[in-house]
Structure formats: C-alpha cells, structure tokens
Amino acid sequence: MSQTDETPVLNRVVTAAEVTDFLRGRVGRMIGLTPDEVDPAAPLASIGVDSVHAMELVAELEEWLGTHVPDHLAWSYPTIALISEQLASAESLA
Amino acid sequence: MSTATHPEVRAGRSTVHDTVEDFEEFLGDPRAPGSRITFAEQMEYDEREEKAVPAFDALAEWGYPLHYVPAAEGGRFHDMERMFGLIRSLARRDMTPALSSGATFLGAMPVWGWGDAAQRARVADLIKAGAFGAFGLSEADHGCDVVAGEVLAEGGDEAGYLLTGTKWPIGNGIRSTFATIFARTGPAGPRGFSAFLVDKEKLDPLHWATEPRVKTLGLRGADVSGITLEDCPVPADAVIGSRGRGMEEAIKTLQISRTLVTAMSMGVADTGLRTTLDHIRSRRLYGRTVHEIQVIREQVLAAYVDLLVAECTTAATARAISVMPERLSLWSSVTKYLVPGLIDEVLGSLGSVLAARHFMREGVNDGIFQKMLRDNRIVSIFEGTSHVHQHVVASQLPSLLLRPEYDLNTEALLQDLFDHEYEPPEWDLRFDRFKLTNGGLDEITQSLPDVVAAIPAEYATLKQVAAEVLAVQERLQQGVRQLVKQGNDLHSNARGFTLARQHCLVHAAAACLHTWNANAGRGGFVSRPEWVVLALQRILTRLIPDQQLDPDSLVVVEAEMLSSWEDERLFSLVPLRLGGTGTD
Numbered sequence: 001m002s003q004t005d006e007t008p009v010l011n012r013v014v015t016a017a018e019v020t021d022f023l024r025g026r027v028g029r030m031i032g033l034t035p036d037e038v039d040p041a042a043p044l045a046s047i048g049v050d051s052v053h054a055m056e057l058v059a060e061l062e063e064w065l066g067t068h069v070p071d072h073l074a075w076s077y078p079t080i081a082l083i084s085e086q087l088a089s090a091e092s093l094a
Numbered sequence: 095m096s097t098a099t100h101p102e103v104r105a106g107r108s109t110v111h112d113t114v115e116d117f118e119e120f121l122g123d124p125r126a127p128g129s130r131i132t133f134a135e136q137m138e139y140d141e142r143e144e145k146a147v148p149a150f151d152a153l154a155e156w157g158y159p160l161h162y163v164p165a166a167e168g169g170r171f172h173d174m175e176r177m178f179g180l181i182r183s184l185a186r187r188d189m190t191p192a193l194s195s196g197a198t199f200l201g202a203m204p205v206w207g208w209g210d211a212a213q214r215a216r217v218a219d220l221i222k223a224g225a226f227g228a229f230g231l232s233e234a235d236h237g238c239d240v241v242a243g244e245v246l247a248e249g250g251d252e253a254g255y256l257l258t259g260t261k262w263p264i265g266n267g268i269r270s271t272f273a274t275i276f277a278r279t280g281p282a283g284p285r286g287f288s289a290f291l292v293d294k295e296k297l298d299p300l301h302w303a304t305e306p307r308v309k310t311l312g313l314r315g316a317d318v319s320g321i322t323l324e325d326c327p328v329p330a331d332a333v334i335g336s337r338g339r340g341m342e343e344a345i346k347t348l349q350i351s352r353t354l355v356t357a358m359s360m361g362v363a364d365t366g367l368r369t370t371l372d373h374i375r376s377r378r379l380y381g382r383t384v385h386e387i388q389v390i391r392e393q394v395l396a397a398y399v400d401l402l403v404a405e406c407t408t409a410a411t412a413r414a415i416s417v418m419p420e421r422l423s424l425w426s427s428v429t430k431y432l433v434p435g436l437i438d439e440v441l442g443s444l445g446s447v448l449a450a451r452h453f454m455r456e457g458v459n460d461g462i463f464q465k466m467l468r469d470n471r472i473v474s475i476f477e478g479t480s481h482v483h484q485h486v487v488a489s490q491l492p493s494l495l496l497r498p499e500y501d502l503n504t505e506a507l508l509q510d511l512f513d514h515e516y517e518p519p520e521w522d523l524r525f526d527r528f529k530l531t532n533g534g535l536d537e538i539t540q541s542l543p544d545v546v547a548a549i550p551a552e553y554a555t556l557k558q559v560a561a562e563v564l565a566v567q568e569r570l571q572q573g574v575r576q577l578v579k580q581g582n583d584l585h586s587n588a589r590g591f592t593l594a595r596q597h598c599l600v601h602a603a604a605a606c607l608h609t610w611n612a613n614a615g616r617g618g619f620v621s622r623p624e625w626v627v628l629a630l631q632r633i634l635t636r637l638i639p640d641q642q643l644d645p646d647s648l649v650v651v652e653a654e655m656l657s658s659w660e661d662e663r664l665f666s667l668v669p670l671r672l673g674g675t676g677t678d
Contacts (some may be wrong), residue, residue: 029534032492032578048583050489051241052423055284055342056530071285071338 008066016088019061023080026060040080061087105616106514107668113172114179115671120156123662123674124187124365125372125459130155133462136188136315137455140465143314145269149191153184159221162199164206164523167218173518174350174415178357178408183673185361188462189469190315192358194226197265199354201227201274203347204289206523208335213291217272225271229351230261230292230321231344240276240344245323247277247288250337254329255279257290260305262320265476268304269317271295276340287340290332292321301326312468346528349422350415352430352477356408359437359473362466363401364665366437369459369466370394370444371659373451390447395648397440398655399628401665404433404440406605406629410511410538416518417510419525424490424532425601431483432598434473441467487594488584491574493534500544504537511538512605512612514620514668539597542567542604545611555644556623559630563603566637570596596637603633609667620667624650 024035031038031048039047044054054075061069069087070076077083122129124136130152139146153159161177163169171177177199185192198221205217221227236242245259257277261267273292280286294302305320335343371394374384384390411429414421445452445467455461474480498504510516546560573593577584584590606629613620624647635641655665664670 029496030493030531031583032495032574046583047581048489048492048578048585050485050583050585051284052345052486052530053489055345056533058284059530072281072283075281075283 008064014065014088016084019084019087020080022061022064023057023083026057027080030057038080040084042080043078044080045078106613106618106620107670108515108517110173110176110179110518111668111670113176114183117156117158117180117183118671118673121152121183121187121673123672124462126674129674131184131187131191133187133460136190137460137462137465139315140188140190141314141455143309145194145317146188146191146315149188150195153191153195154224158184159195159198159224162202163218163221164214165520166522167214168222169218171523172520174354174521175409175412175518178354178412181354181357182361182364185358186364187361189358189362189466190313192361193313193355193472194266194269194316196351196354196358197229198225198227198270200229200347200351201266201270201272203229203350203523204274204334204343205291207347207525208289208339208343209291210331212331213334216293217291220271226266226269228264228266228270228273228321229347230264230273230275232261232264234260234262241282241284241287241341243276243278243287245275245277247279247290247328250279250330252330254327255290255332257292257323257326257328260320260322262305262322263308263318264320266317267319267321268307273321274334275321275323276344279337279340284341285338287344288337289334289340289343290328291334292328292332297323297326297328310472312465312471342530343525345423345530346525348477349419349426349528352483353408353411353415353422353426355473355477356404356429356433357412359434359470360401360404360408362470363397363404363437363440365459366441366444366463366466367394367397367401367665368659369463370397370447371656373448373458375659384447391652392643392648393443393447395628395652395655396632396643397444398665399625399632399651400436400440402625402667403602403606403629403632404436405666406512406609407602408433410605410608413511413516413518416521417516418507418537419527420529421532421535421537423529424487424536425538427478427483427486428598428601430478431480431487431595432602434470435480437470438474441470481591484591484594485585487597488587488590490532490534491584491590491593491597492578493532494536494540495571495574495578496534497540497543498535500541504541507537508541508608509612512608514613515616538604538608539567539601542600542607545604545607549607553623555647556627556630559627559634559644560603560607562634562638563600563630566596566634567600570600599633599636603630606630606633613667618669619654622650623647625654625667 020040024038028035028038030053077086121131124133131149160170164171181192202217205213247255247257249255275290275292279288302323308318377384408429411425451458452463546564549557610626627644627647631641658665662672662675
C-alpha cells in the first residue's frame with residue numbers, strides 16, 4: 001500500500017506539506033491508521049511511536065530525502081508538524 | 095547400529111545437522127563417565143561455582159570457538175542455524191558453558207557487523223587464541239531501557255575518548271579480554287550512543303576495574319559481573335561502525351542473540367524430558383512403571399509436544415537470519431518471548447512428574463534436572479525480558495493489520511523458512527539487510543487464513559483445530575483495531591500486552607502448520623498430521639480452557655517420542671543422532 005509519494009526526493013527542496021504527507025503515511029502504517037487519521041499535531045510518543053519506531057522513522061526520512069537528517073530530530077521535534085517545519089526550513093537553507 | 099546412513103533417517107536434513115552430529119559424537123553421552131562433558135562433572139563445578147575448565151578444553155579441542163569467527167577472518171562460522179544447533183547440543187549438557195562462551199560471540203558480533211578491518215582482525219585473533227569477550231550494554235539503573243544508558247564517552251577528536259560509568263550485570267565481565275561497550279556520545283536520543291571495542295589488555299589499569307561476580311540462582315559457574323571505567327582513555331578508532339549508531343547496532347545484534355539464546359532452552363528441554371523418561375520408564379510403582387500411569391503419560395507427552403512447538407517457532411527464526419533478516423525484529427521478539435517461557439512450563443510440568451527426584455542435587459542423571467530448571471530461568475530474562483518483547487510485539491501489531499496478498503513469493507519464502515532440507519548459504523556477518531521494525535510485514539501469521547483454507551479435507555481433525563486458531567487470530571485482530579480506534583498505543587497498555595501474547599501463540603501455531611506443509615512430501619514423522627493436531631491443541635490450551643488432546647493423535651506422537659528416547663535421537667522433528675550412540 002502506498003498512499004503517499006515515497007519516491008526519493010533527491011536534489012530538490014521539499015516543502016513542509018510534502019514532509020507531513022510522507023510522515024503521516026509512514027506513521028499511519030506503523031500505528032494501524034490511514035494517513036488522514038494521523039494527527040500531525042499529536043506528540044509521536046502519545047500515538048504509539050516508541051523509540052525504536054522513531055529511529056526507523058528517521059532512517060526512512062533519510063532514505064526518502066537522500067540526505068542526513070539531524071540525529072535528535074524525532075526527539076527535539078516530537079510531532080509530525082514540527083518535524084516537517086524544521087526539515088523544510090533546514091532544506092531551504094541548504 | 096548405524097542410523098547415519100539409513101536413507102529414511104537421512105531425508106529431511108541439511109549439512110547443519112551433520113555438523114551438529116559431528117559435535118555430538120565428539121562430546122559423547124553426558125550421562126556416561128569418561129565422555130568429554132558429563133552431567134556429573136558439570137554438577138561439581140556448579141556446586142563449587144567455578145568455571146568448568148575441562149568442558150572449555152573440550153570445546154577448544156573440537157574448534158567450537160572458531161564457529162564464532164567468520165571465514166574471511168580465518169574462522170569456521172558458516173550460518174546461524176548451525177550455530178543454533180551447536181548451542182543447543184552444548185546446552186543439553188550444561189547451559190553454563192554455552193552461555194559463557196556465547197557471550198564472546200555476542201561481544202564480537204558488532205565488530206563483525208560494522209567493525210573495520212583492523213578491529214575484525216584483532217577480535218578474530220583473540221577468539222582464536224581462546225579469549226573471552228563481553229557485551230557491555232546493561233546498566234544497573236536502566237536494565238531494559240537502553241536508550242537511557244548513562245555510561246559516557248567524552249571527547250571524540252583524534253585524541254580519542256574518555257569512558258566513564260559501569261556496565262552491570264554482564265556476562266564475562268571479569269573473564270573477558272575484549273568487550274563491546276555502548277556509551278553516550280551525544281544528547282539522549284536514538285543517535286546519542288556509540289559502540290566501542292575495548293581491549294582490556296590495552297586499557298590503563300588505573301582507570302578501570304571489574305565488578306565482583308554476582309551470586310545467581312542458576313548458571314553458578316558463569317561469570318556474571320561488570321566493568322567500571324573512570325575517565326578511561328580509548329583511542330578514536332575504538333568506535334565500532336559510525337559514531338551515533340550504537341543503539342541501532344545493539345538492537346540489530348540483539349535480534350540475533352535473542353534468537354540464539356532460545357537454543358539453550360531447547361537443549362535444556364531435551365535433557366529435562368530425557369531425564370524424566372530415564373527415570374519413569376525404569377521406576378516401578380504398583381506393579382508397573384511410572385510411565386504406564388495414564389495421567390503421567392499424557393503429561394509427559396504434552397511436554398514433548400510443547401518442545402516441538404518451541405522448535406517449529408525458533409527454527410524458522412534462526413532460518414530467517416539467512417532467508418529474510420528483514421523480518422527479524424518481530425520474529426525474534428516473538429520467539430524470545432515464547433520459547434523460554436514455554437520451556438519453563440515444560441520443565442515445571444516434568445518436575446512434578448519427577449516429584450521428589452526433581453528436587454535432589456544428586457540421583458537421576460547426577461541431579462542435572464534441578465540445575466536445568468534453575469538455569470533456564472535466566473533465558474526469559476536476559477537479551478530483553480519477556481516484557482520487553484511483549485512491548486516490541488505489541489508496538490508492531492497495528493502495522494500487521496493490513497494483510498498483503500498471499501502469492502507465489504510468500505509461498506516460496508515459507509518453503510525456505512520451514513524446509514528441513516534447506517541449505518543455509520554462508521554469511522559474512524554483515525548486517526546490511528537488518529531492520530529496526532518489520533514495517534507491517536509478517537508472512538508467517540499473515541498467511542495463516544490461506545494456509546488453513548488449503549488443508550485437505552481428509553485431515554478433518556487438523557482442519558477443525560486449525561480453524562479454532564484462525565478464530566483466535568481474528569478476535570485478536572479485532573482487539574487490536576479496537577485499541578487503535580480508541581487511540582491507545584498497545585505497548586503501554588495491559589490489554590495490548592495480552593494481545594501480544596496471543597499473537598505469539600498464533601505465530602507458533604502458524605509455524606507448526608508451515609513446518610508440516612514445507613516437509614509434507616517426504617514422509618517420516620514430520621509429514622504426519624497427528625503431531626500438528628496436538629501442537630495446535632497445546633497452543634489452544636493457553637488461549638481457550640478445557641482442551642482435550644486428540645486420543646488418536648496421542649498414540650502416534652507418543653510412539654515417536656519413545657523411539658527418539660530409545661534410539662538416542664534428539665527430541666526434534668529432524669532426525670538427529672546424539673553423542674555416545676556409537677557409529678558401528
């Protein structure tokens with residue numbers, strides 16, 4: 001099942017909305033919800049993403065973005081919305 | 095009598111079983127004085143709480159530690175299934191050397207997985223020279239929560255690092271020459287840890303010390319202790335793999351080690367059952383042997399069937415290390431949760447059959463039973479406790495709800511996972527294919543509806559019992575859906591843990607059915623439906639009360655159990671000759 005576009009986004013700037021879509025798809029699959037049911041404002045830890053899943057999420061993000069993401073990302077920005085904002089602004093600065 | 099060349103006995107095996115038989119033959123019958131590792135001698139060392147030196151000498155002579163070293167480094171490691179078989183054979187004599195020696199492999203694994211050429215060469219040299227290793231992950235205040243570890247590695251430029259903190263309790267803390275130490279190299283979080291290869295011989299003695307051995311319930315000859323470091327300098331090139339990836343390395347290493355430790359439970363269970371039969375087939379009460387008492391007969395048979403259930407579950411996980419390591423995060427946790435506990439139950443039940451004899455540190459088979467009982471208690475605790483594994487399974491249950499299509503790829507994968515004739519390829523011990531989660535994929539349980547539907551109508555009893563398992567699976571999936579809908583995460587919820595346990599039992603049932611399917615064509619006991627009927631019934635006993643074992647199946651399965659006992663074959667679906675049975 002692939003309801004979000006998970007083709008790697010090499011060599012282009014991603015928007016916060018794209019990151020949000022990607023993460024809602026991945027997180028939804030992890031916790032048994034459709035992407036639409038995943039609340040981007042909910043803390044990841046409170047919706048069933050434990051530390052191992054968070055590690056997996058970071059690895060998947062890197063694969064998708066084709067670049068290294070900050071190690072502490074899922075820790076310091078514990079919601080999908082915050083991660084998306086942070087990543088999009090970091091990408092546009094790069 | 096030679097069974098090794100008997101065609102019926104040779105079918106349904108691979109070279110893995112040849113390696114194990116060779117090891118068995120070298121070690122001999124542990125009940126017989128003069129064999130290389132005897133119950134009597136191991137008992138003495140256990141009583142004295144000392145390392146059983148003669149056992150380790152025998153292992154070195156056969157080349158057992160060389161199986162911890164990949165071929166590229168001059169060792170004999172080939173595949174994990176073989177390792178599993180060797181550990182089981184050693185543990186059926188005594189789990190203590192299996193564990194003490196195994197801790198060396200565990201300590202080396204991150205080096206094989208992610209280490210550089212120099213690290214690999216150094217660890218290979220040490221192991222070949224007989225050195226012990228340790229895996230330094232546990233800390234006193236953060237047993238299971240490894241992300242909370244406090245041992246600190248400061249620095250990190252060319253000058254290297256300073257390590258500070260205590261790893262405790264760990265295996266081989268004192269005896270080890272090298273250790274893999276996991277330490278904080280950044281802020282708390284998944285990438286805040288790194289693994290270090292610590293060569294004790296090269297450490298400044300003023301900056302480290304060992305912690306005293308812990309007094310334990312079982313494994314009294316083992317070295318369970320710790321290592322304390324204080325501003326202890328290690329060079330920059332001690333980091334194994336990339337800085338910040340230590341936790342990932344630890345988690346992936348544990349997917350293997352937690353699978354391998356269940357081999358110890360399997361070995362212990364074999365001796366538990368064999369010792370029980372040795373006693374009750376010869377002891378006479380009321381003019382007959384104890385075994386002829388109906389209640390005892392069924393209790394002992396149930397233990398044998400539970401052992402087969404455990405084998406089907408764990409053999410496929412060990413196989414998955416070769417075939418589909420991408421699925422190990424879930425499968426290894428299912429196995430580690432289920433098998434040690436199942437064997438604790440087997441030993442408890444057999445203990446009640448042995449009655450007073452099970453409490454004696456002498457007598458039947460030199461009193462080994464009570465040692466096995468004590469030793470196995472650790473298996474459900476180390477390498478992640480049962481609760482840790484229930485957490486892992488619970489956290490992945492929602493992702494499994496979407497069932498992928500059952501197709502030819504699934505069928506081929508299941509065949510490879512469960513076929514007793516599969517030849518595992520050589521593995522270089524690099525962990526490229528390992529994942530942190532299964533990503534919603536679990537062919538073993540997701541194929542269950544199709545596999546149950548495909549059971550031929552002629553096997554009516556099996557079809558009916560399998561349908562009951564399927565009903566459990568459906569209820570459990572509804573339970574998961576409900577919890578998800580209510581916004582509960584399963585892994586911090588008691589109901590979620592219950593569902594995780596049920597999933598593990600359903601997994602075991604599926605594993606039994608897949609084993610039967612994959613080996614159906616070749617005849618022999620494994621292709622009979624009776625053992626599967628009883629296996630599923632024993633699993634259902636743990637899910638639905640008041641199960642009656644099918645009487646027609648009992649007869650067939652008991653005959654196999656007794657012939658395995660009489661002919662000195664492992665209690666297993668794979669015919670495997672035990673040591674001391676002679677080759678002429």
